[in-house]
Amino acid sequence: MPNQTLVMKFGGTSVGSTEALINAMQIIRDARAEWPRLVVVTSAMAGVTNLLLDSASQAAHGNINSLPEAEKTLREKHFAAADELVQDENPCLETKQEINALILSFVDLCKAIAVLGEASPRALDAVASLGERMSVRLLGAIVENTGIKSEVIEATEFIITNDHFQNAHPVIKVTTEKTRRILKPLLDEGIIPITTGFIGATPDGVITTLGRGGSDYSAAIIGAVLPADDVWIWTDVDGVMTTDPRIVPSARTLPEITYSEIAELAYYGAKVLHPKTIRPVVEAGIGLRICNTFNPSHPGTRLIANAKSNGKPVNGRVVKAVTAIRKQRLITVEGRGMLGVPGVAARAFGAVASTGTSVPLITQASSEQSICFAVPDETAAPVVNALEKAFADELEERDIDRIWKTEDVSIITVVGVGMIHTPGVAGQIFSQLGKNNVNVLAIAQGSSEVSISMVVSAEDTELAVKALHELIVK
Ligand code: ADP
Ligand code: ASP
Numbered sequence: 001m002p003n004q005t006l007v008m009k010f011g012g013t014s015v016g017s018t019e020a021l022i023n024a025m026q027i028i029r030d031a032r033a034e035w036p037r038l039v040v041v042t043s044a045m046a047g048v049t050n051l052l053l054d055s056a057s058q059a060a061h062g063n064i065n066s067l068p069e070a071e072k073t074l075r076e077k078h079f080a081a082a083d084e085l086v087q088d089e090n091p092c093l094e095t096k097q098e099i100n101a102l103i104l105s106f107v108d109l110c111k112a113i114a115v116l117g118e119a120s121p122r123a124l125d126a127v128a129s130l131g132e133r134m135s136v137r138l139l140g141a142i143v144e145n146t147g148i149k150s151e152v153i154e155a156t157e158f159i160i161t162n163d164h165f166q167n168a169h170p171v172i173k174v175t176t177e178k179t180r181r182i183l184k185p186l187l188d189e190g191i192i193p194i195t196t197g198f199i200g201a202t203p204d205g206v207i208t209t210l211g212r213g214g215s216d217y218s219a220a221i222i223g224a225v226l227p228a229d230d231v232w233i234w235t236d237v238d239g240v241m242t243t244d245p246r247i248v249p250s251a252r253t254l255p256e257i258t259y260s261e262i263a264e265l266a267y268y269g270a271k272v273l274h275p276k277t278i279r280p281v282v283e284a285g286i287g288l289r290i291c292n293t294f295n296p297s298h299p300g301t302r303l304i305a306n307a308k309s310n311g312k313p314v315n316g317r318v319v320k321a322v323t324a325i326r327k328q329r330l331i332t333v334e335g336r337g338m339l340g341v342p343g344v345a346a347r348a349f350g351a352v353a354s355t356g357t358s359v360p361l362i363t364q365a366s367s368e369q370s371i372c373f374a375v376p377d378e379t380a381a382p383v384v385n386a387l388e389k390a391f392a393d394e395l396e397e398r399d400i401d402r403i404w405k406t407e408d409v410s411i412i413t414v415v416g417v418g419m420i421h422t423p424g425v426a427g428q429i430f431s432q433l434g435k436n437n438v439n440v441l442a443i444a445q446g447s448s449e450v451s452i453s454m455v456v457s458a459e460d461t462e463l464a465v466k467a468l469h470e471l472i473v474k
């Protein structure tokens with residue numbers, strides 16, 4: 001493929017152990033033979049980001065007792081792989097020293113957090129970024145050790161973002177300019193840039209992160225701005241599947257998926273792809289493939305343009321996939337006095353927005369006597385407070401009877417382009433849930449008409465996913 005550019009991203013499990021790293025290295029070697037221009041993006045080793053952030057949040061509560069244990073785990077994880085896979089003594093030692101310096105800065109950061117008694121979003125990003133900053137050095141040394149020309153670069157050099165710490169947004173113009181300026185000369189010389197997923201920096205050089213699971217997004221940004229021809233996301237399953245294989249082991253890989261289907265799936269909880277990954281690749285018109293580091297010969301899943309799917313049922317089934325988002329609460333604002341009063345919804349969502357909460361699902365009863373929406377579990381209490389304040393007068397006057405939240409619920413979403421053209425799908429879905437005694441608390445149809453979402457009690461999550469999955473594979 002003369003002059004074609006490929007961006008490959010390896011997820012946490014794909015670089016999470018010596019065995020995984022051997023696979024990743026072989027995948028890079030094979031891709032090198034096919035693609036003259038190759039960029040590699042890596043996540044932190046599996047479990048590392050969680051460990052870093054847990055330590056930081058404990059430190060914020062004044063607890064640094066488990067720091068030595070965390071430090072030890074980080075050393076063992078990275079050093080074991082370096083010892084095994086970087087045979088040359090000097091590069092191995094150098095890599096371990098660099099990683100050790102990062103571990104020491106992790107310890108310093110946590111101690112500083114403990115002294116302050118709080119962890120600001122900016123400090124949390126500094127801590128969380130260390131996972132990728134360690135793994136990129138490890139992977140770089142392993143690739144270099146095989147004799148492949150590569151260079152480790154932190155994405156803070158070229159992914160420039162705003163200062164919305166923990167969920168930063170790239171500034172595309174500068175990012176494009178810097179990414180091209182830094183990566184292109186390497187690609188021209190046949191050197192593989194190996195870079196960090198998940199992280200960026202503000203124009204002043206302060207480290208930011210793109211949100212949990214954001215390495216997929218990093219790969220998409222790099223692919224879009226270069227631009228590359230293809231972006232491949234290497235993970236631990238055979239692509240995008242009919243549902244999470246951890247819930248239904250018999251879930252099948254979808255060989256193709258449309259933009260709007262994957263957008264709904266990712267948004268409604270299919271962890272396999274970060275929801276922000278899709279827009280950059282679609283806008284840049286580049287290919288996206290999701291494939292398995294542990295089964296590299298499997299073709300995985302290819303993203304296809306919406307227009308290529310005629311919406312006809314696949315294998316006679318219109319429902320293509322089922323997902324679940326757990327740990328949500330439904331909030332209801334209800335009262336007969338709301339009937340026909342303009343602006344209630346606007347005020348309600350204004351109050352929700354003031355808490356910085358995003359709302360994944362909204363339903364409104366046609367009677368206008370209630371507004372009901374879902375929010376993440378941990379935001380429910382502040383959201384109810386904000387609503388009670390915003391509607392203090394109406395509550396006093398009893399125009400609004402009450403504002404309340406449910407117990408833990410899950411949003412179950414059924415996705416499939418064919419659903420638009422097929423009457424009776426909703427009927428099938430609800431009778432399937434009914435047959436399985438799953439009580440539906442609320443319903444919403446995605447605006448794209450590619451999905452239908454239902455809210456069920458937390459304890460019904462697995463049952464609902466399994467029951468709906470039968471509509472796909474039965
Ligand atoms: P990575 O570390 O490679 O980014 P993630 O853990 O973020 O991997 O995402 C992969 C996981 O997503 C899979 O192991 C699987 O359990 C989960 N998953 C959830 N829904 C789906 C789905 N529809 N198809 C495939 N995997 C899914
Ligand atoms: N390491 C980061 C996380 O765990 C980013 C990623 O894996 O995509 O959230």
Ligand code: MG
Nearest residue numbers: 011213271272
């Ligand atoms: Mg991921």
